[in-house]
Amino acid sequence: MKHRKSDRNRKRGRTTAVAAVITIAALLLAGCGAGSGGSASESSSGSGNGQAKKDRKILVAYFSASGNTKSAAEKIAEETGADLFEIQPEDSYSDEDLDWTEEESRVNKEHEKKSLQNIRLKKTTPDGFDEYDVVFIGYPIWWGDAAWPVNNFVKDNDFSGKTVIPFCTSTSSSIGDSGDNLKKMAGTGNWQSGERFSENASSDEIKSWIDDLNL
Numbered sequence: 001m002k003h004r005k006s007d008r009n010r011k012r013g014r015t016t017a018v019a020a021v022i023t024i025a026a027l028l029l030a031g032c033g034a035g036s037g038g039s040a041s042e043s044s045s046g047s048g049n050g051q052a053k054k055d056r057k058i059l060v061a062y063f064s065a066s067g068n069t070k071s072a073a074e075k076i077a078e079e080t081g082a083d084l085f086e087i088q089p090e091d092s093y094s095d096e097d098l099d100w101t102e103e104e105s106r107v108n109k110e111h112e113k114k115s116l117q118n119i120r121l122k123k124t125t126p127d128g129f130d131e132y133d134v135v136f137i138g139y140p141i142w143w144g145d146a147a148w149p150v151n152n153f154v155k156d157n158d159f160s161g162k163t164v165i166p167f168c169t170s171t172s173s174s175i176g177d178s179g180d181n182l183k184k185m186a187g188t189g190n191w192q193s194g195e196r197f198s199e200n201a202s203s204d205e206i207k208s209w210i211d212d213l214n215l
């Protein structure tokens, strides 16, 4: 009986010692975790988040008729910590409007007659536009150029003192001269060469482009 009791006491002592070691190890691990977590977040803000790096205010303005450019724009905004602004025609494009295989469709008529490309926008100037240092402008490629609903956004805003970075999505066409054409329409701003993405741009592609921009 006595023998068993002291056995139990020894066991209890060992269990307490093991528990203490586990507790100390857990505390040490938690400490290390906090340390590495801190440095990880510092390095991610250093590489991916331009706004955090140089305290720049960034806007991603985009026109998207069927969602592809919108999705790319959202990924850019997420990566850079930017605000989003959707360039919206007063008269939005339906699927029928966008059917370029149909001779009489809206896009075909607008494509053939330049005066029809003067698209009125719901809102032309984003709130607090003056405060932005960097403006991304996104659009789909239509017939090898920027879709014209972005034209009035570009023409009717003052980009002086801002870095402007065009980007587009397309089935296969390159960005071509579309960025340069918009730059001429704008007449102001420090325009960078832009980037073309596929219809389903991945977050990784977007991240690696943003990292290279070194905002």
Ligand SMILES: Cc1cc2nc3c(=O)[nH]c(=O)nc-3n(C[C@H](O)[C@H](O)[C@H](O)COP(=O)(O)O)c2cc1C
Pocket: 063, 064, 065, 066, 067, 068, 069, 070, 098, 099, 100, 107, 139, 140, 141, 142, 143, 144, 145, 169, 170, 171, 172, 173, 174, 198, 199
């Ligand atoms: C009217 C029209 C013209 C297009 N022209 C081209 C073109 O010249 N080259 C190309 O690669 N894709 C072309 N596309 C495909 C779009 O650029 C592509 O689907 C884009 O990702 C659509 O973006 P969104 O979903 O943001 O509107 C055209 C699409 C439409 C509706």
